Amino acid sequence: MNKKVVLTGDRSTGKLHLGHYVGSLANRLKMQDEYKQFVMIADMQALTDHAEKPELIRNSVMEVMLDYLAVGLDPKKTTILLQSMIPELSELTMYYLNLVTWNRLKHNPTVKQEIKQKNFGESVPAGFMVYPVFQAADITAFKADIVPVGDDQLPMIEQTNEIVRKFNRIYKKEILKEAKAITPQIARLPGIDGNAKMSKSLNNAIYLSDEADVLVKKVKSMFTDSNHLRVEDPGKVEGNPVFVYLDAFAKDTKKVNEMKEHYQKGGLGDMVCKKYLIEVLEDFLSPIREKRKELEKDKKYVLDVLLKGSIEAKKTASQTLKEVKEAMHLISA
Numbered sequence: 001m002n003k004k005v006v007l008t009g010d011r012s013t014g015k016l017h018l019g020h021y022v023g024s025l026a027n028r029l030k031m032q033d034e035y036k037q038f039v040m041i042a043d044m045q046a047l048t049d050h051a052e053k054p055e056l057i058r059n060s061v062m063e064v065m066l067d068y069l070a071v072g073l074d075p076k077k078t079t080i081l082l083q084s085m086i087p088e089l090s091e092l093t094m095y096y097l098n099l100v101t102w103n104r105l106k107h108n109p110t111v112k113q114e115i116k117q118k119n120f121g122e123s124v125p126a127g128f129m130v131y132p133v134f135q136a137a138d139i140t141a142f143k144a145d146i147v148p149v150g151d152d153q154l155p156m157i158e159q160t161n162e163i164v165r166k167f168n169r170i171y172k173k174e175i176l177k178e179a180k181a182i183t184p185q186i187a188r189l190p191g192i193d194g195n196a197k198m199s200k201s202l203n204n205a206i207y208l209s210d211e212a213d214v215l216v217k218k219v220k221s222m223f224t225d226s227n228h229l230r231v232e233d234p235g236k237v238e239g240n241p242v243f244v245y246l247d248a249f250a251k252d253t254k255k256v257n258e259m260k261e262h263y264q265k266g267g268l269g270d271m272v273c274k275k276y277l278i279e280v281l282e283d284f285l286s287p288i289r290e291k292r293k294e295l296e297k298d299k300k301y302v303l304d305v306l307l308k309g310s311i312e313a314k315k316t317a318s319q320t321l322k323e324v325k326e327a328m329h330l331i332s333a
C-alpha cells in the first residue's frame with residue numbers, strides 16, 4: 001500500500017459553515033476514499049492571534065470535531081489530530097526557523113493582509129509572524145504529497161516548499177518532501193449579505209449546525225440582485241448568492257438552469273428561488289444536524305477519536321523528527 005498522503009488543517013474559532021464545506025470539507029470527503037488523509041485541528045495556530053482567549057479555542061476544538069464527524073469524515077479512513085498534542089511539530093518549527101529570513105516572513109502576502117485586517121501594526125505577535133513556518137512543520141512532518149487548501153493558503157505551501165528544498169540542500173539528504181497544493185473548484189462561497197466571502201467574523205454565514213428555522217430566516221433575508229426589484233424585471237444570476245448556492249448544492253441541475261433562464265428573462269420572483277434553495281439546503285443539512293445531535297450526546301467518544309488520531313499521527317511526526325535530527329547531525333535517541 002503506497003497511497004499518497006493528504007494533509008489539511010483548520011484553525012477555525014467556531015462552528016463550520018457552508019463556506020468551509022465548499023472550500024475544503026467536500027474535497028476531504030472525496031479524498032478519504034482515495035488517499036491516506038490527515039486532518040489537523042490547528043489549535044496552536046489559532047492561538048497565535050487569540051492568546052487571550054484559550055477557552056474559545058478549547059471550545060472550538062469540540063465544535064469542529066462535531067462538525068467533522070457529522071459531515072462524514074470517517075475516523076477509519078481519515079486520521080483527525082490535534083496540533084497541540086504533537087510537540088514534534090514545534091520542535092521541527094524551531095529547526096526550520098533558521099532556514100527562513102525575517103524579511104521573507106514579512107513579505108508573505110497572506111500574513112501581510114491578515115496583519116492589516118486585524119490592525120496589528122507593530123504589535124503583531126511573534127508567534128503569528130512565524131505561523132507559516134509552523135505550517136511547514138505540519139505539512140512536512142507527515143511527508144504530505146497533497147495539501148488541499150483555499151487560494152489564500154497558496155503562499156504557505158510555497159514557503160513550505162522553499163524550506164523543504166533548502167533543508168534537503170543544506171543537510172544533503174532528501175528527507176523532506178515537497179507538497180502540491182490543490183484548490184477547490186468553487187474557491188469561495190459568498191455570504192448571505194452578498195459579501196464575496198462567507199465568514200464568521202462578517203456575520204454572514206449559514207452553519208452546518210443551523211436549525212431549520214434559522215436556515216429559513218437566513219435564506220429569506222439573503223441578498224440577491226439589487227436591480228431585481230419587481231418580479232417582471234430581468235435579474236442577474238452571476239454572483240447572485242441564491243444561484244451560487246444552488247449551483248453548489250442543488251442536485252437537479254436541469255431545474256436550476258431553467259430557473260436561471262427564467263430569472264434572467266424576468267418573471268421569476270426572488271421568493272420562489274429562495275423557497276427552492278431552502279428545500280435544497282434543508283435536504284443537505286438535516287442529516288448532518290441529526291448526526292451532530294447524536295454525537296453531542298457522546299462527547300467522550302468524539303474526544304476519543306481525536307486523542308486516538310493524535311497518538312497515531314504522533315508516531316509519523318516523531319519518525320520524521322528523528323530523520324531530521326539525524327540529517328542535522330544532532331543527537332537523537
Ligand code: TRP
Nearest residue numbers: 007008009010011042045135138
Ligand atoms: N493555515 C491554515 C488556515 O489558516 C490552517 C492550517 C494549519 C493548515 N496547518 C495546516 C492548512 C496545514 C493546511 C496544511 O486555515
